[in-house]
Amino acid sequence: MDEISADSFNIRDYLRLELFPHFLCPGCGHGIALRALLWAIHELGIDKNDLAIVxxxxxxxxxxxxxxxxxxxxxxxxxxxxxxxxxxxxPDLEVVVITGDGDCLAIGGNHLIHACRRNLNLTCMMLNNEVYGMTGGQASPTTSATRYTTTTQSGSIEPVFDACALAAAAGAGFVGREVTIQTPALKNLLRDAIAHKGFSFVEVLSDCTEIFGRKNDLGESPEMIMTQKSTMRPASYGVVGGNIVDEPFRATNLKTGILTRTDRPEYGAAYRAHAAGIRAARKS
Amino acid sequence: MNISSGEPQAPRAVKASSARPMTGNEAFARGAWEAGVKVGAAYPGTPSTEIMENLATYPASDLTAQWSTNEKVACDVAIGASFAGVRALTAMKHVGLNVASDALMSMTYIGANGGFVLIVCDDPGIHSSQNEQDSRYYSRLAMVPTLEPSDAQEALDYTKLAFDLSERFESPIMVRGTTRLCHTRSLVRVGERREDAPKGFVENPDRNVMMPSNARASHPRLLERERNFEEFLNDSNLIRWEPGDTKVGVISLSTPYTYVKEVIPEASVLKLGCSYPLPSQIIRDFAASVERLFVVEELEPLVENEVRAMGLTIDGKKFFPRVGELSPELVREGFVAAGVLEPEDEQPGFDVTDTPRPPVMCAGCPHISSYLSLRALDARVMGDIGCYTLAAVHPLRSIDTCVAMGSSIGNAIGLAKAGGERRPIVATIGDSTMLHSGIPALIDAVYNDVDITVILLDNQITAMTGGQNHAATGKTLRGDRVHRIDFVDLIKAIGVKWVRRVDSYDLSAMLKTFREATEYQGVAVVISDRPCVLDPVKIRGERMEVDAASCVACQACMNLGCPAIMWSDEWYDGHHKVRIDPDGCIGCSLCAQVCPTNSILAISN
Amino acid sequence: MENFEIRFGGSGGQGLQLSARLLADALIREGRKVARSQSYEPTSRGGLSRADLVVAAKRIDYPLITALDVLVLLDQLPVAVSMPLLRPGALVIADARRAGEIPEGDHDLHLLPLSESALALGNERATNIVALGVLAGLGEVCEHDTLETVIRDGVPPRFLDLNLRAFAKGVELGEAGGPGR
Amino acid sequence: MDMAQKVSAETAPGTTPGATPDTTNVLIVGVGGQGVIMVSRVMARIGQLQGFDVKQSEVHGMAKRGGVVFSHVRFGPTVWSPTIPRGKADILLALEWAEGLRWLNYLKKGSGTFIADTRHIVPPFACLDRTRGAKLGYLAEPPGVVLDQVADGYALDATALASALGNHRVSNTVLLGTLSVVIGFAPEIWQKAIAEMVPPRTVEVNLKAFEAGRRWAAAARENPESAREHTLRKPAVLPELEARDFELRITPEWCKGCDICVKMCPERCLSLNALNIVELTEPDRCTGCRICEWLCPDFAIDVIKTLPETASR
Amino acid sequence: MPSQSTARDLQGNQACALGAVAAGCRFYAGYPITPSSEIAETMSVEMPRAGGVFVQMEDEIASLGAVLGASMGGAKAMTATSGPGFSLKQEHIGYGAGAEIPCVIVNVMRGGPSTGLPTRPSQGDIMQSRWGTHGDHSVIVLAPASVPEIFSETIRAFALSERLRLPVIVLYDEVIGHLVETVEIPAPGTVEVADRKWATGAAESFQPYAVTDDLVPPMARPGDGYRTHTTGLTHLESGFPTQEPECVERITRRISGKLVHHRELIESYEAAGCEDAEIVVCAIGISARAARRAVNAARAQGIKAGLFRPITLWPFPESAFKSATASARTIIVAELNAGQLVLEIERLCGGARQVESIARVDGEPIEPAEIEAKIRELSSHG
Known part of the structure; x- marks a missing residue:
């Protein structure tokens, strides 16, 4: 009869209220992801003074x-x-990166793979809405084939990145994917990602209704976020490479949940230990 | 008429050793078989379903037993067999008779060649129906002699007798059952089958072709037949006078007769084995023999009114409810109210609480996702008859109407034609129901160019009645493989331009397809495509379990109404977390699809 | 020589930079200012290599060589590019075996068996130290003792003996003068 | 009214008024899928094998699985009504605990025998109330409370006994074993009836289950108290949570009318108003589940939950 | 611990790294590129020893990104590069300028454009170092001409960067970078380590970009409770973006005003023999070294020649230049490019003086003789 409560989390404690309402479009999944992130921060008991968002x-x-x-x-x-x-x-700060599919995978792709390789204690939350929203809806490295954008007016023909596979292949210690409609699951994933010592990559399937959804007839936000969930299949929570719910009933594609969790040496700690060794050797 | 001795007696002299326990429905089938029936046709409907199922257990060399598309077709099939000079049976539930009545109304004019018996089963108490209609009104409407057995032995005997009477009076004969009779097992003495040589078709256009001139000539024959039949009853075992205390005389029939015998065994009883026509002279004599006259009958006061019309004084519905199923308790209460019996001492009941256990959809029912999606679409949903009618109640709460078999599409057409409905108009209809009477309505929708969506809930079986085959399952009543109707081809042939199949276990595909269908201007049909979890093949996916650690007790999965999902003893935020009964779960994964925490996972390792 | 410019020229891997560094160190110990520069090319082994020192008593204005006072050649490779930089009368020390073809000119050429001496000592790689010894033996550039000190301080202990013997051999060659002009 | 007098005079304790006194009424109840019909058919067959008239009545409800299932079995020299009147059952055999309680008032108050599996099958509707701190709708009394009220009572964990035999589904046959001890008749007759009614390949385990039920009943009769102690399942005690209040606080100036909360609300409590701003239009239905709060991209909905002032926390 | 300074033979790039360590630099991020790599190599040794962090990043963009990140976290941080890498860093130099993040960027110049001459000296980044990133921005560029000066100017670069909250570029050519000269290394702890002004007082009322008397707002250190927002968008005193013209102008003017306000602190130069000079040679780096010898040679020949060497290249020490060239008739600008510094000199002279350019673009340093010849050619004696 363990009574766990969500009562203590009040998102307003973590927001700059004077800036609201925020600038995001109606139904933008980024807002939901933001909630999940702050909820995870709250659950981990991270003092917001010690939290750095980049x-x-x-x-x-x-x-x-x-x-x-x-x-x-x-x-x-x-x-x-x-x-x-x-x-x-x-190293005393909790550093969380918020990035987008274009930001992270196109112009920032090189930084992503090296961050994964280096395995520094960072959490990277990539909000993937398949499009460059702020610049008006151009195709991004995750824009699915046949999707219409302002730079793929006849449908995209480029292959896409599986960002999680990319991150895992590049060596990220923790890789996960989640959809916004599963806010608590996303929270849990982010919580585990932040708690993980090393580089954590979390891809959040977010929705861009205004610019992308409309153009591709994906429905309004409620339907978009629901569709996202159902095209995913959860990896067993907490189990690396765990089994998935699909056979015999579901035709799905991407996995959600924790996809990779390995304890590789965390770069920051490794570096500090290495440096301390050097200093000790010099003194003696 | 049979006048019994004054002693209270069992309605039979059945010796246990020589008898076998049978339900009423089994006995109906046995009676028909013993009578030498050659052709049986029915459409499933509780509580009549097992009659044809049992008939099909007799050798195929003896008879044909089949599911027909609907009750009218079944009735016509039986009529055709009767034309051919063989004995024919059709069976249906009370509302099925509404469908078949059109044929019956003419058949009664034509009369039977081979014996023609129609068993109709009423559902007093509405255990599984949409109304509580009393089929005995059809007896009078169609002027069809109607026998009313009170237990399984009589079900057998009367059915057998009905075939003889049908041929003797050249009339269809109706045998009426009730849910209680159909589903009560009692000891039955059985006999052998008689085999008659087929009489062959009798060419007699004046009688067989119901056109106005012929029909006009036939009507007087019906009146004559009514008189003849009543005369027959005077000498028949169907009417039994059981003398007793002359202070109280009770006319009763069907199962209520057994309640009367149970509750007030001392009374004089006139047991009617036939409710139409009534033996008026015997009734008068009986009335004269007793001080107070009661009639105990279920549902409508048909006998009561006719007795009263004879000018006799009689009490019935004044003391015995007109609504619902009778029982020994109610019969007793009636006689207490009438001052015949003394009230029993009021015994204090046991002090315990009641746990509600209303009917629910099965775990993994493929209908669930359709209604979840329709709810999300905020559609106006015209429902139909089937298991899915349960979607009208908590938690799915997404059916707005349910009228009668096959009504949904027509209802939707009317709703659309009326204008003013801002929500998408959707008709939901099962596969069997679609074939039963949805097709003409769908044709109507196409013909009249209406903007509606039809969700064909194709679970590939007639599920509600216990899993009967139909034309789109590719199997007959006896399990033989036959052509399987392809719904997509059928619907396209009707002229529906927008038809799509969708996996019932893919919630978002459902939602998306439904949205597209409702946005389509015109008739759109979506076929929800997963078999019933009970029949014919039990499907099991990986069973699901709840990761209690991550469950946040939002209970979103509870919206499925899945009986395998219930509260656990753990709490979160003031709400119960959930758990899944591993024995109940079939692994449809719908709960996992709605879980916002990814807490529902397959037990795969 | 108070202010002078000197080049060690050869091919990559001959230890020219070490020679230059040791010499610079010694000169600094003697109170002079030194700017050291080197060829900086992608090739590190086998290609043209040079190490230049600009030496001055006081501040060095321009740190690159403009006119060589001393040129040490351990290989033929730098010969062509270095000869035009020679100041008239400059001192040129060349390895007789590997830099034997020195054009005629206004310079004081000492063609010496530098690498052969090193080989005789057991390791050709000590040729650079032999060359330093020659500079000490000739006595015009740097004091013998200072150089020997920086060698003792600046080379790994396990090579010290070899290097000291190479240095001594060089001094011997330098003092002997060798075939000059 | 002589007759009424006569009838009433026959109303004596221990007899069925108006019915043939030696009719035995057995009411068998349970949940769909448990095998109620099998048990009742065995019982009916036993009655027949004893040379009695038998009636066995059941009604198929709408639910094929998980619904209420009951079957009346009556046997005796002559049986009229197929149904057992309320308060006239000699034996109530319940395959599920709450079902036993539902039908308890059909049992003869002073003389009836109550046999029940203590197994709990919680119906989904018992979890219907999703309001905060809601109690499970399954509120069956513990066995002690019931056994104290009946003339003769047996509460056993038949499902556990069956599971011990390797098939939890034969719990109904375990109960038949117990019933056989109560009713009497030779065990061979029971075994014959059971063997006739169950699928051929389960005959062996069913006969074992029958024996297990008999053994349990014999032991219980010998030492009722210990049997009671031994078999009583821990009552389903539900945790009492402090009744907390909650409030859905909407910040209209932040709402952008995306419709997510409206569509995703399980209870359909929310709607968009004419200005495309969310409003709580069905406050009574709101369960405080927080789904709207979680899914609002604009942070325009907060579910504020408050403990009562008296609460210590 | 030695309390005396020690003389060490150092390569220019090594001196740069050691200067950074002495200045308190505890974070270095870089990417290998000729001819700056020795800085990274030296830092890879020195940072762990000093308790700092060395990280080799995936590219030059990331390097300066990391440096800015570390600086935002409160560390004194540096990166070093050469031409192509310097081009890549331009966006982040702009970020540092706009968001006012202290950092030091070393550019060891090589021939260009593009991959150009990786191992050959150049002074072709004079203009890029000032104008490389887009938009109006303020940076300081220091141009040491000797190894000891690399050491001292790197220390000064940190001091300026920290005090004024802006990126400071240390700019020298490949020759200086690879030259080995003797550097007096001050005893540890004797170099004054400048630190930025940290936020104090109530967090609620703290404005991360407040207009202060010295135009340099105090900086909030993460973890100290101020929870400020830092952005590359044009922002208000509160740190949050604005597009309000009045505010945009106010902010932009304050940032550029920092350089004017602190001109004396920033400016540094060498003027030798300029008091009576008719001809002043103006140059930086190796060109200035050649110029010095040429000027000395000219003086020896009786030509009134002087040397003006801006050590702070940008902002250009205008007034010092003007006073140094007060008597001059001719200014010779010697540089290893097609003529960049000369543009600034021409602008400053405004046509009042003859400005001559020695612009060498063959990948070889300018030799003293080349300048000396020019001086002679232009002298009134000639």
Missing amino acids: SGIGCSGRTGAYIDANTFHVTHGRPLAFATGLALAR
């Missing part, structure tokens, strides 16, 4: 400003680079 450019990047923490809205594609410096210089 975000890139785009709709995703703008969300950081609404968080009442140390927020850094940096250059396009580079939040992981900034965060790397910040986290190495300030």
